[in-house]
Amino acid sequence: MSDMVLGKQSGRDKLFRGLVYVILGVFVLFYLTPLYVMVVTSVKSLDEILSGSLLAFPKTLDFYGWDEAWNNACVGTECRGMAPFMINSLIAASLATVIPTAVGALNGYALSLWRFKGSDLLFGMLLFGAFIPFQIVLLPMASFLGWIGWSSSLTGLTFTYIVYGLPFTTLYFRNFYVSFPPDLVKAARIDGIGFFRFFWRVALPSSVPIMIVSVIWQFTNTWNDFLFASTMTKLESATVMVALNNFVQVANGVKRYNVDMAAAIIAGLPTIAVYLIAGRYFLRGLMAGAVKG
């Protein structure tokens, strides 16, 4: 904690301190306004949107937008609302969270506590895979999925997420286990405690925090993905982000902004909920994914 505070020494610095709060207040408004606009727009009638002000509070609450977005909104020729696409996203994101986290835990454990010849190099090479622009694998991946019969399917998309999630999850667990006391592993080995037993009894139970980080990261990233989802799916297998974009971009007739905003909120709600519940771990995942330390 900083002991030195702007505006501690002189009376004029009271003004300074006030200024700090004013500037922070302005930024808080800047970050909140789009969210506020989305929410109020989603519960206004179309008439009120077209005649009223952007920031005005709705005169009457009108849930037409939400009803339409959830039940009837058309994506392409499908007019079943966002619900089916939410389910697609949920399936893909769940599998792409659980599998890479489990595999990443084992990988990270093997690469840190049971290092073998070349393990650091292999880790570095895998790590590079976490940062590549995915455009570089898009064409071969699309052909590959076509070749094994998974093109334009949720299975193929989920497989893609799992494969390209592994570098991240391995990174998290590897950097977590690397700070384990080496003596602990050494003692266990001398006692003849095997690889899996040590993992199951010692390593895994102590890695709950990093597991949460990994789960949140994978879930948020796959839920929010657009590039892979828009390449690898067709209408029935589309994820909620593809559906949202399709729905907002392809407008026939009058734009229904209330429905658009409700759909956007619905699509964003799960990751916002995760963030609000476990923000600390969310930030830790971001930092670990950026500062590899």
Added chain:
Amino acid sequence: MALTDNIPPTRSAPVGKLKHGTTWLQRNIAWLTFLPTGILGAIFIYGFILLTIYISMSASKLIPDYTFVGFEQWERLWGMRRWGIAVNNLFLFSGMFIVIATAIGLLLAILLDQRIRAEGAIRTIILYPMALSFIVTGTAWKWVLNPGLGIESLLHDWGFVEAQFDWLVRRDRAIYTVVMAAVWQSSGFIMAIFLASLRGIDQSIMQSAVMDGASSWRIYRRIIIPQLGPAFFTAFVILLHMSIKSYDLVIALTNGGPGTATDLPSTFMFDYAFDRSRIAIGAASATMMLFAIAAIIVPYLYSELRSQDRS
């Protein structure tokens, strides 16, 4: 590959020999565990990268044609006006995005480090856009920036009857709206990086500076900010990496338009590889993106891993 131990004290005595009765499997279990991931990585990361680079050197158009044509497609790509626009836009976008997001991130971190009341709540608000998909962000900003009903009409309501704010649909301004939305989304993360770095600074130097009667402004400028070097570097790498990969936000906000005014290499790539079916050109543009990222990330990862080993 034998199981060699990197932990110094046991280096002289391989673990395999410490305990009798260890099987081959037990000695090799570590790399065997990693093997499946290693194979997947070899195929889906490195194999596919090489394949894409090869496609970019092939005669492929609508359908793959693996006749090798050397750098012909690369030359064609760099001769394309639209690619030129995309690259130009990337410079413009990333330059502004990096500078503005860094400035805002640093300012917010310094302000939040002043023992602020409700710091946690403010931090949560500043960082929440990071949890949102760019598609959601783009949809929201598209509505806010809508020339007819968005900020422009708000300005009219406030009495600025002449005010115009139609950047979203103006060729020469649309790219700035992308910068605005991107800054909104990402600056909170940069704030978190700087704040973590500020909290790690040794307090004693500052104490003595305060004793000497140095002003707060001076202390920040001369003592604190110079110590944030690594945080600046991290922020720079992250933001540059983000801007090269930026795709969803542009798609949702402007869809590359008006016309090609907000095209980036990422949207160019997708358009040529999938919509126009000029596969080799698409692959060539993806290759350029990879080279740009590799030029930043490889030295960065190398230095990060090195410094980790030393500690």
